[in-house]
Amino acid sequence: MEGPILVGVDGSPESREALAWAASLAQITGATVLAVHAVGLLEKLGPEGSSVPSAGHLEEIRDVFETTWCEPVRLEGVSVEMQMRYGTPADVVLSAAEQESAAVVVVGSRGTGRASLGGLGSTSNRLAMSCPVPVVIVPTPHPDDGRSAQPG
Amino acid sequence: MGRADSGDDSGVILFGSLSGMDRHSNWPGHPEGPGRLPAVEAGIREAGLGDLTAPLTGRPARRDELVRVHSEVYLDALAALDRAGGGELDPDTAMSGGSWETAVAAAGMGLAAVEALERGEGEAAFLAVRPPGHHATASQAMGFCLLNNVAVTAAALVAGGHRVLILDWDVHHGNGTQEIFWNEPQVLYVSTHQWPAYPGTGRAAEVGGAGARGLTVNVPLPPGSTGDAARLAMEKVVAPAVESFVPDWLLISAGFDAHRQDPMADLAWTAGDFADLTRDASSLLARPGRTVAFLEGGYDLGALGLSSAATVAALMGVAYRPEAPSSGGPGWEAVLAAGRIRERQLRGGEQ
Numbered sequence: 001m002e003g004p005i006l007v008g009v010d011g012s013p014e015s016r017e018a019l020a021w022a023a024s025l026a027q028i029t030g031a032t033v034l035a036v037h038a039v040g041l042l043e044k045l046g047p048e049g050s051s052v053p054s055a056g057h058l059e060e061i062r063d064v065f066e067t068t069w070c071e072p073v074r075l076e077g078v079s080v081e082m083q084m085r086y087g088t089p090a091d092v093v094l095s096a097a098e099q100e101s102a103a104v105v106v107v108g109s110r111g112t113g114r115a116s117l118g119g120l121g122s123t124s125n126r127l128a129m130s131c132p133v134p135v136v137i138v139p140t141p142h143p144d145d146g147r148s149a150q151p152g
Numbered sequence: 153m154g155r156a157d158s159g160d161d162s163g164v165i166l167f168g169s170l171s172g173m174d175r176h177s178n179w180p181g182h183p184e185g186p187g188r189l190p191a192v193e194a195g196i197r198e199a200g201l202g203d204l205t206a207p208l209t210g211r212p213a214r215r216d217e218l219v220r221v222h223s224e225v226y227l228d229a230l231a232a233l234d235r236a237g238g239g240e241l242d243p244d245t246a247m248s249g250g251s252w253e254t255a256v257a258a259a260g261m262g263l264a265a266v267e268a269l270e271r272g273e274g275e276a277a278f279l280a281v282r283p284p285g286h287h288a289t290a291s292q293a294m295g296f297c298l299l300n301n302v303a304v305t306a307a308a309l310v311a312g313g314h315r316v317l318i319l320d321w322d323v324h325h326g327n328g329t330q331e332i333f334w335n336e337p338q339v340l341y342v343s344t345h346q347w348p349a350y351p352g353t354g355r356a357a358e359v360g361g362a363g364a365r366g367l368t369v370n371v372p373l374p375p376g377s378t379g380d381a382a383r384l385a386m387e388k389v390v391a392p393a394v395e396s397f398v399p400d401w402l403l404i405s406a407g408f409d410a411h412r413q414d415p416m417a418d419l420a421w422t423a424g425d426f427a428d429l430t431r432d433a434s435s436l437l438a439r440p441g442r443t444v445a446f447l448e449g450g451y452d453l454g455a456l457g458l459s460s461a462a463t464v465a466a467l468m469g470v471a472y473r474p475e476a477p478s479s480g481g482p483g484w485e486a487v488l489a490a491g492r493i494r495e496r497q498l499r500g501g502e503q
Contacts, residue, residue, distance in 0.1 A: 010243065041244045041295055041324075041350050041416060042183075050181060051244075053415045053451075054350065086352035088242055088294050095352075122242065 003103035003133075004034035004081070008093045008123065009069050011044065014108025016069065018138040022106040023073040023080075032079045034100055037065050038092035039084050058084075090126040097133055106136045155200035155472075163275030163440070165467050166268055168208035168261045169193060170281050175250025176298075177238075182246075183416065183451040184283065184296040192280040192447065195457020199472055201464055206274055212253075213260035213304055220307035221300055221332055226291040230255070230298060241293040255283055255298040262305030262403070265444045276434075276443040276467040278406075280460070284448040286326030286405045287351060295324065295351060302405050302446045303332045309401050310338040317399035318342065319390070319433050321382065321426075322407025322448040323417040325354030325370070329405065335363035340397045342390050344382050346410070346417050347372030347486075356490035357497045366498050369393050371490045373483045375418035379425030381483025382410075386432045389491045394436045402433060402443040408450030408459040412478070416451050422475035423458040430466035443467065 007022040009015045019035060026033050042051040043061050054061065062084060070080050085092045097105050107124050124137045171189035178184055196202055218227055233239055234252035241247065258281035265277035285302055287295030306316045306329075318333070320326040320343040330353065333339040345354050360368035371385040408426065410419040434443055445463060450456040458474045465472035 038243075039350065040242070044243070053183065055417050056415065086348060086350045088292075088351065091352070 001029040001031045001103045003101045004032045006034045006036060006093065006097050006100065006102035006105045008089055008105070008107040009035045009037050009065070010089060011064065011069055012108060012110070014110050014138070014140050017140065018106045018108040019069065019073055021136070021138045023076055023078045025106075026078045027076070031103060032081060033073065034081050034083065034096070034102065035065070035070050036083045036085060036092060036096045037061070038089040039086050040088065089123040093123070093127060094131060097131055102133050104134045104136060105131055106138060109137055109140050163468055164273070165205050165464055166208040166265060166274040166277035167196070167205035167464070168210050168265060168277060168279045168281070170210070170254060170257055170261065173257060174254055174282065175248070176254040176283050177248040177251070178246040178296065187453060188282055188447075188450065188456060189280045191453035191457045192460040195459075195461040196464055198457070199461035199465065199474070201461055201468070201470070201472070204468060204470075205278075205464065208261070208265055208268055208277060208279075210257055210261040210264045212256045213263060213299075217263060217304060217308055218256070218259060218299065220311065221290060221303045223291045230293070245293050245296050245298070247298065251283070251298065258282060258285070259299045259301045259304040262301055262444055262446060263308055266305060266309065269441055269444070272441070275441050276445070278445045278460070278464045278467060280447050282447065284407070285328070285446070286320055286322060286407070286448050287324070287328045289328045289331050294328075296449075297328065300328050300332060302403050303329050305444065306333065306339055306403055310336065314338070314401050315397065315399045316340070316401045316403060317394055317397065317436065318403045318405060320344075320405035320407075320448070321410065321429055322405055323410040323414070323419050324350055324407070324449065326405055327351045327353040330354070330358070330368055333364070334368065335361035337364045337367065339364070340367045340369070340393060340399060342369040342393065344371045344373060344385055346375060346377070346419050349417060356493040359494055359497050366393070367397065369494065371487055373419060374486050376481045377419050377483030377486070378478035378481030379421045379428065380477070380479035381481065381487050382421070382425060382429060383432065384484055385487045385490070386429065388487060389494065391436065399437065400439065400442060402437045404430070404433060404443065404445040405448045406445040406463055407448035408456050411450070411452060411455040411459055413452040413455040414450065416449065420478055420481050422478045423455070423462040424473035424475050424477035426459045427462040427466040427473050428477050430463045434467065
């Protein structure tokens, strides 16, 4: 596989599922995982996920991104690179996929911005329509199922 | 804190506010909340400017006025979400029941201001409206914005044969406005903004599309930058572009989140800087009575009140600087570099 496996990560359960799926694919292919986080105006870092301005909290965001979201995947022996970029999640993933020559893009079925304008989250919807490389939209596991999606 | 000295030759400024009908809410505790418009009104009142403004009665924007800027599908989706009681649109932006009506009124307030100024009812207008607009693209809500208020007014003016200067001094780049007018030869879009910052657009090399090359002007400023850098940008980068464009309307995307107290960014401007920028911008227009300022960002309510009042006073030609203009921060090099990058881009390569 040429190019990294690019994953959009925002801390939501769905995006963590996407990161785990990408890590499984990386273990099969030997590719690097490139985890990308879109920095918006607000970040859900406060008590019980309340929003704080991203400005002035960039180091906290970076710390959570690295330790809480990405470290579990690294501990499985997967090579993970991280990027924080300003913009909407869809714009950030699209530009990163192009600039980093990603082999494939992996996202959760929806992120912290809830899907209000359609069945899928607006990010995965836009990526499915506009991304120049294959896009994998990892389904959210059913709470009663207990299984995670796996490549293969 | 001082009050404004009106003197005898201050012009009539139209003041439009949606605070009486503001039904838009993102979610509880969101910084772009319904307390912002009363804060603007309080700032103007406490500066002693309230009696010097004339109230502007707004009207909703019509569908045919909105579709000059936004797609039909997008407008239908927003209206439908409003009818459903609202919901989140992106990690920063949401609608409540009532958001659609408020957003359409915000977009229409600019149109009403133009109509009133054309009737000769005032020298300029200041509009306390929300939700803000400059991040909204033709088909995407983002960055607290639903409808692009300033773009709706600019598009109406263009349809009437006018040449429009949009000056956007919000601390965040107005990606939506830039994108909407990227190829429009009748609009000059100028933005000063913090860099790097959300939404990641607004490099100096972004100078406009093939149909409007040179009609986008971006001046990215580093964190900590003070008002003197913005004034330098007006003199060295903005004024030459305006001089060759010759606009007959000035629309200001007046965000006040570049203020040093604002929690959403890291510039270090003061209310006095907004007064000076307003004065400098107004001087770019050959004919008075054709300036409309739209509230965009600004999330520290005290700073928002002071900065709005300073801007309104400057539109009146009244000296009111509740805080001295700022200087001494970084940014001069960035401004001069932006000018060089822009010139190089216009001389040479494709984008």
